[in-house]
């Protein structure tokens with residue numbers, strides 16, 4: 001009887017020790033994994049880049065072509081990146097910034113002033129002046145860069161949002 005109770009206690013202690021050891025292993029595994037792969041999941045901070053426009057007016061009723069150049073972090077890697085953006089002032093304190101990357105396979109679209117469209121040279125995808133698809137294979141409208149105006153300076157975010165997303169950054 002006493003032996004049986006000793007055995008039960010020993011078994012209970014063994015199971016408890018295994019459970020605690022297992023829990024410690026899982027916790028340290030999660031911590032180490034987070035340390036190792038964390039940077040690749042950490043969201044990079046949005047970068048804002050000041051741009052100058054050849055202001056839309058009589059001589060330029062369309063878009064200004066702007067090239068954003070910046071460093072892009074992808075996990076542990078840092079690479080230089082360039083994005084072509086079509087920017088237009090629509091109000092005194094508001095600009096729109098349309099990404100030139102075609103939503104089909106990423107070719108660079110061209111603004112055709114005479115036809116009032118963006119045209120993709122790769123598969124003839126066409127978008128209206130707002131970036132919405134008119135014809136061809138593009139599955140979605142052109143993306144937009146976030147914008148803000150601070151003390152008269154025009155700033156564009158390096159990140160883009162889908163058409164219809166919130167692009168106007170408020171102070």
Ligand code: FES
Nearest residue numbers: 102104105120125
């Ligand atoms: S990449 Fe633009 S239409 Fe195919």
